[in-house]
Amino acid sequence: MGAPTVYDVAEKANVSIATVSRVYRNPETVREQTRDRVLAAARELGYVPSGNARGLASRSTGVLGLCFPDYADPELEDDDSEQTLYADEITRGMERAARRHGYALLIAASLEGGPESLVASVAGRVDGFAVLARTVATEDLELMSRRLPVVMIAGPREIDHLDHLEVANRDGEFALTTHLIADHGLRRLAFVAGGEDSPDAQARFAGFQQALRAADLPVPSEPDARGDFTQAGGREAARRLLERGTQPQAMVFANDQMAIGGLETLERRGVRVPADMAVVGFDGIPLGRVVRPSLTTVTQPMRRLGETAVDLLVERLADPDREPRSEMLPVTQTRRASCGCPEPPPR
Amino acid sequence: MGAPTVYDVAEKANVSIATVSRVYRNPETVREQTRDRVLAAARELGYVPSGNARGLASRSTGVLGLCFPDYADPELEDDDSEQTLYADEITRGMERAARRHGYALLIAASLEGGPESLVASVAGRVDGFAVLARTVATEDLELMSRRLPVVMIAGPREIDHLDHLEVANRDGEFALTTHLIADHGLRRLAFVAGGEDSPDAQARFAGFQQALRAADLPVPSEPDARGDFTQAGGREAARRLLERGTQPQAMVFANDQMAIGGLETLERRGVRVPADMAVVGFDGIPLGRVVRPSLTTVTQPMRRLGETAVDLLVERLADPDREPRSEMLPVTQTRRASCGCPEPPPR
DNA sequence: CCACCTAGTGTATGCGCTTACAGACAGCGC
DNA sequence: GCGCTGTCTGTAAGCGCATACACTAGGTGG
Numbered sequence: 001m002g003a004p005t006v007y008d009v010a011e012k013a014n015v016s017i018a019t020v021s022r023v024y025r026n027p028e029t030v031r032e033q034t035r036d037r038v039l040a041a042a043r044e045l046g047y048v049p050s051g052n053a054r055g056l057a058s059r060s061t062g063v064l065g066l067c068f069p070d071y072a073d074p075e076l077e078d079d080d081s082e083q084t085l086y087a088d089e090i091t092r093g094m095e096r097a098a099r100r101h102g103y104a105l106l107i108a109a110s111l112e113g114g115p116e117s118l119v120a121s122v123a124g125r126v127d128g129f130a131v132l133a134r135t136v137a138t139e140d141l142e143l144m145s146r147r148l149p150v151v152m153i154a155g156p157r158e159i160d161h162l163d164h165l166e167v168a169n170r171d172g173e174f175a176l177t178t179h180l181i182a183d184h185g186l187r188r189l190a191f192v193a194g195g196e197d198s199p200d201a202q203a204r205f206a207g208f209q210q211a212l213r214a215a216d217l218p219v220p221s222e223p224d225a226r227g228d229f230t231q232a233g234g235r236e237a238a239r240r241l242l243e244r245g246t247q248p249q250a251m252v253f254a255n256d257q258m259a260i261g262g263l264e265t266l267e268r269r270g271v272r273v274p275a276d277m278a279v280v281g282f283d284g285i286p287l288g289r290v291v292r293p294s295l296t297t298v299t300q301p302m303r304r305l306g307e308t309a310v311d312l313l314v315e316r317l318a319d320p321d322r323e324p325r326s327e328m329l330p331v332t333q334t335r336r337a338s339c340g341c342p343e344p345p346p347r
Numbered sequence: 348m349g350a351p352t353v354y355d356v357a358e359k360a361n362v363s364i365a366t367v368s369r370v371y372r373n374p375e376t377v378r379e380q381t382r383d384r385v386l387a388a389a390r391e392l393g394y395v396p397s398g399n400a401r402g403l404a405s406r407s408t409g410v411l412g413l414c415f416p417d418y419a420d421p422e423l424e425d426d427d428s429e430q431t432l433y434a435d436e437i438t439r440g441m442e443r444a445a446r447r448h449g450y451a452l453l454i455a456a457s458l459e460g461g462p463e464s465l466v467a468s469v470a471g472r473v474d475g476f477a478v479l480a481r482t483v484a485t486e487d488l489e490l491m492s493r494r495l496p497v498v499m500i501a502g503p504r505e506i507d508h509l510d511h512l513e514v515a516n517r518d519g520e521f522a523l524t525t526h527l528i529a530d531h532g533l534r535r536l537a538f539v540a541g542g543e544d545s546p547d548a549q550a551r552f553a554g555f556q557q558a559l560r561a562a563d564l565p566v567p568s569e570p571d572a573r574g575d576f577t578q579a580g581g582r583e584a585a586r587r588l589l590e591r592g593t594q595p596q597a598m599v600f601a602n603d604q605m606a607i608g609g610l611e612t613l614e615r616r617g618v619r620v621p622a623d624m625a626v627v628g629f630d631g632i633p634l635g636r637v638v639r640p641s642l643t644t645v646t647q648p649m650r651r652l653g654e655t656a657v658d659l660l661v662e663r664l665a666d667p668d669r670e671p672r673s674e675m676l677p678v679t680q681t682r683r684a685s686c687g688c689p690e691p692p693p694r
Numbered sequence: 695c696c697a698c699c700t701a702g703t704g705t706a707t708g709c710g711c712t713t714a715c716a717g718a719c720a721g722c723g724c
Numbered sequence: 725g726c727g728c729t730g731t732c733t734g735t736a737a738g739c740g741c742a743t744a745c746a747c748t749a750g751g752t753g754g
Contacts, residue, residue, distance in 0.1 A: 016704045046493045051472035052402035053740030088435040104468045121451045125398035363734045400710030403739045
């Protein structure tokens with residue numbers, strides 16, 4: 001029953017446990033002949049080093065953690081796919097980068113069970129972790145960051161000694177809006193915001209405003225409509241915008257899901273896109289490539305977000321006293337048909 | 348620098364380390380007053396139990412692992428979304444179930460670095476793990492399964508003492524094909540297979556054959572075309588099928604991505620779907636709901652797959668001598684427009 | 695030929711926790 | 725009053741490994 005340990009291997013290979021350990025930690029310090037004997041014994045016994053013991057002795061776990069929001073309610077399905085995708089792609093990026101650095105990745109969705117259990121389930125098991133958005137209560141973050149490196153991804157920068165990572169929401173929306181104005185000659189643009197408190201949506205709106213200002217167009221102080229980041233929200237917002245007195249020439253949605261919902265409403269109302277109405281989103285989800293007309297959007301570097309998060313953690317692990325860093329990742333513009341640009345080839 | 352330990356807390360709370368430990372493991376065995384004192388001290392010190400030490404002492408890590416294929420090549424983008432989605436949804440399901448059972452989830456994509464590193468990075472860190480598809484080399488599986496519970500998800504059952512989990516590929520394809528024949532009166536059906544060695548695709552083809560046989564239609568011994576599970580593969584396969592002498596009335600694709608590629612080809616060639624050609628897929632990816640015509644398919648219970656995997660692991664952890672189990676999860680049919688059924692309402 | 699290194703290995707300690715086991719102390723019935 | 729029970733807490737022995745340090749054997753240069 002009991003799994004084989006260094007002792008078993010040492011005995012079988014006629015060496016001491018220290019040598020067995022060295023074979024795994026610093027193979028170059030062990031004579032080749034001895035090393036082979038140990039590895040043979042290990043293989044024969046089915047020995048695998050215990051991560052626990054190793055971690056305890058070397059006071060490091062070799063594991064990085066990621067806390068992300070648990071949108072994955074069984075009821076929800078497609079409308080949450082942006083959010084899960086968001087998390088999934090970041091997870092993937094982190095996993096790759098972590099592995100490259102020799103770490104494994106522990107993931108933990110939040111909510112349910114309270115933050116207490118989240119913190120407990122992650123902290124003490126990892127060497128450092130990343131927090132996606134506002135997943136973890138501030139006080140817990142405070143607590144944890146006293147113990148180990150924490151990097152905040154796309155979340156509020158409430159704790160200023162944490163490393164921090166975000167995407168250029170504002171710049172991206174500025175550039176995209178400017179594209180509509182400058183390249184397509186549009187003047188009446190409506191902005192559909194997301195959740196009230198989403199810093200992402202706020203930054204995007206700011207970029208939108210900035211673009212109007214730069215073009216000497218009237219700058220609204222509030223978004224023209226508000227959705228909740230879902231397709232349904234986008235459908236509804238588009239409906240309301242169509243019912244206003246003077247219709248806009250373009251709808252700028254704070255994310256792709258809403259934009260796609262907006263396209264549905266427009267199609268049903270017989271409004272031609274992009275001829276009568278330009279539509280753009282934000283995020284760059286795969287769906288945007290498939291809907292008709294295909295969606296012009298700002299593509300976020302999700303995977304790089306995850307990779308960079310790991311890089312920051314690894315850096316800090318190497319140098320705990322390094323100054324906290326804040327990085328902003330650039331976004332790219334994806335011009336497709338819904339803004340009036342030509343449909344890109346099918347690849 | 349050193350993080351606070353039980354000793355620090357014990358000293359501050361004027362108790363022994365055993366009591367501190369008990370406060371966390373078996374709170375009910377500690378007098379309330381003592382417990383509060385300990386918790387207060389812990390909070391003040393910022394104490395969090397070390398997972399390593401805990402695991403070592405109690406010989407269990409409280410962590411479950413998941414190994415999945417690393418499709419996430421930076422080059423690939425949308426065409427791999429089915430596969431990543433597959434893995435992501437299962438991951439999500441596992442994460443939820445694991446948390447429900449009090450476990451955390453460690454994930455590890457394979458490839459790159461060889462199986463050695465995969466095994467090493469996961470085993471010895473977890474109490475058990477799930478393997479998605481043919482992610483792990485058989486010999487490593489053999490090795491690992493001697494040490495801890497392993498459940499194989501949707502992979503070959505090469506090792507018969509492992510718990511095993513799959514979806515009803517054959518039944519699902521049988522039912523869907525039968526729907527085309529019985530409800531839509533189609534007689535000439537073509538099957539587009541996936542990768543040569545995919546057991547999933549094979550089972551689906553078997554279901555397809557079975558349906559033809561049941562309807563007294565000629566049963567092909569080989570798929571009519573073969574793709575590689577990508578949209579591009581589907582486009583190409585559809586093209587070849589159209590160039591054959593007698594065209595089929597329906598194309599049955601082994602997965603949704605290929606089916607969507609097929610739709611593209613058909614649209615470009617002016618073949619009306621479903622009037623001139625029915626198209627069905629398999630998987631139930633979100634894209635299928637959005638493409639026009641919307642895709643009829645067999646929906647896999649991805650998330651439940653993950654949840655069930657965890658259930659199996661937890662069961663086996665509780666009773667290591669239990670007989671190995673093999674479960675087959677049912678699939679559901681999703682009838683949309685591409686087979687000739689009416690377009691479902693937009694939700 | 696001896697002091698001195700170097701490469702390779704062994705010994706012993708401790709990482710921070712869990713958990714038998716033992717002890718202390720109060721309440722209880724006889 | 726005594727033993728007994730039950731409740732609460734402390735003592736101590738590891739869990740499986742990493743690693744500082746000690747040690748050995750074989751060079752090396754003087």
